[in-house]
Amino acid sequence: MPTLRTILGITPSILLVVLLWILIRVRVYREFEWFVVYVGFAVCADVARFALRNEASVYFYIYWGTDAGYAILGILVLYQVFRSVFRDLMRIWYVRLLFPAMLVLAVTLALLRYELFPSRISGDLLIAIVVSELAVRLLQVTLFCLLVCLVYLFGLHWRQYAFGIAAGFGLYATTALVATTKFYESGTEFTFVWGTALLVSYIVAVVIWIYFFSLARVQHPPAQTPPMLSADNVRRYKEVARRILWR
Amino acid sequence: MIHQAIVRFIWDSIVLGGIASCFAVVIMIFWRPPERTVDDAIDYLVPVDLDRAEGLLDAAAEGHLRSRVSVAEFRSIQRRRMHLYLEILRRMAHNSAVLIQLGNRHAESGDVETIERARGLQDEGIRVRLYALAASAKIRTWLLLDRTHVLPSPVLCDIKEVCGIQGVEVYEKLKTAASMFFVGAMPSKLEQLLEHL
Numbered sequence: 001m002p003t004l005r006t007i008l009g010i011t012p013s014i015l016l017v018v019l020l021w022i023l024i025r026v027r028v029y030r031e032f033e034w035f036v037v038y039v040g041f042a043v044c045a046d047v048a049r050f051a052l053r054n055e056a057s058v059y060f061y062i063y064w065g066t067d068a069g070y071a072i073l074g075i076l077v078l079y080q081v082f083r084s085v086f087r088d089l090m091r092i093w094y095v096r097l098l099f100p101a102m103l104v105l106a107v108t109l110a111l112l113r114y115e116l117f118p119s120r121i122s123g124d125l126l127i128a129i130v131v132s133e134l135a136v137r138l139l140q141v142t143l144f145c146l147l148v149c150l151v152y153l154f155g156l157h158w159r160q161y162a163f164g165i166a167a168g169f170g171l172y173a174t175t176a177l178v179a180t181t182k183f184y185e186s187g188t189e190f191t192f193v194w195g196t197a198l199l200v201s202y203i204v205a206v207v208i209w210i211y212f213f214s215l216a217r218v219q220h221p222p223a224q225t226p227p228m229l230s231a232d233n234v235r236r237y238k239e240v241a242r243r244i245l246w247r
Numbered sequence: 248m249i250h251q252a253i254v255r256f257i258w259d260s261i262v263l264g265g266i267a268s269c270f271a272v273v274i275m276i277f278w279r280p281p282e283r284t285v286d287d288a289i290d291y292l293v294p295v296d297l298d299r300a301e302g303l304l305d306a307a308a309e310g311h312l313r314s315r316v317s318v319a320e321f322r323s324i325q326r327r328r329m330h331l332y333l334e335i336l337r338r339m340a341h342n343s344a345v346l347i348q349l350g351n352r353h354a355e356s357g358d359v360e361t362i363e364r365a366r367g368l369q370d371e372g373i374r375v376r377l378y379a380l381a382a383s384a385k386i387r388t389w390l391l392l393d394r395t396h397v398l399p400s401p402v403l404c405d406i407k408e409v410c411g412i413q414g415v416e417v418y419e420k421l422k423t424a425a426s427m428f429f430v431g432a433m434p435s436k437l438e439q440l441l442e443h444l
Contacts, residue, residue: 141265148268176264
């Protein structure tokens with residue numbers, strides 16, 4: 001079992017390095033800079049966790065500190081995806097309110113859960129961390145569901161980078177929400193399953209990202225000289241322009 | 248006890264929503280319809296009579312009609328007018344979906360100008376579709392409530408702007424965006440496009 005955990009623990013780091021290399025190669029930072037920051041942070045966090053794995057007292061803070069970093073950057077990435085997909089709709093005031101509304105819903109639900117369902121986890125600090133984690137995962141899953149619904153309604157498709165990022169995060173956030181809820185309810189006896197489920201779903205998420213960003217996106221520079229217009233085309237344009245202006 | 252049940256219900260709904268969304272993404276990736284191309288997009292478009300839509304949304308004309316006929320008669324005419332506008336909205340939503348799909352195809356690859364025009368097409372298409380779906384939902388609710396005969400007949404010109412979007416205006420913008428796209432992609436089909444929009 002420790003061997004399996006070790007393999008599962010190292011795999012995401014290797015995959016993340018590959019992903020970071022692909023992201024830099026296809027210059028994703030020009031469009032989704034927060035995603036590149038997220039992946040860069042993930043690589044650094046993994047190195048720090050691995051280096052300090054035998055220092056029990058420091059490792060606790062490193063683990064949960066980096067976990068908070070993952071969660072905050074995860075929200076920023078999903079928000080950037082949301083903005084990139086519905087860029088024009090963001091000009092409408094109530095669309096801009098969607099994100100804060102979901103944030104309030106997630107925090108309220110997590111706090112209500114803490115009030116109404118006592119946890120079996122011992123230690124106030126750990127409970128506070130897990131409740132915060134629940135709020136973040138709720139927000140990520142809600143954002144993911146909203147994105148899927150809107151994409152379905154508007155007929156957008158899922159081959160673009162934005163959707164690749166959302167798909168990976170959606171899978172990971174959903175698994176993390178289920179696993180963290182179970183961990184909150186069952187306490188430390190669920191630690192192994194919780195950790196393994198998170199690792200496996202994270203590996204799948206990184207594989208999804210590698211797949212999406214490996215799909216080549218061809219962009220050609222604009223043509224140097226405009227194509228010649230025939231007299232017939234010029235007449236047709238003038239006719240169309242006249243009809244549009246006439247309206 | 249009831250608070251616990253409500254929190255648990257909302258919580259479980261979000262979790263189920265997340266799981267369902269994961270499956271939906273897989274389905275959307277692998278079982279999506281064939282992409283629209285510049286060649287065949289026009290065949291899927293349905294003409295929208297914007298003059299007729301403007302006529303239906305005209306407050307003065309509606310007021311004039313209301314003053315000329317009895318309440319019962321106006322209610323019946325208004326229902327027919329609503330069904331007609333619902334049909335126009337259906338066509339708007341359909342056309343915007345077709346053009347968004349066309350935009351999807353070109354927004355990721357090609358030269359920079361084509362990508363820009365394709366994104367413009369997506370943006371305007373999304374606005375039209377949002378308006379059409381929201382306005383349809385509003386009209387359907389009205390039609391449902393109208394059956395009770397408790398409330399007075401609704402005013403159709405209230406539909407002119409829904410969710411902060413003006414329907415006719417935004418559809419005109421979509422037509423312009425589509426024209427711009429076709430000027431770059433396939434000028435020979437521009438006239439045919441405008442006839443079908």
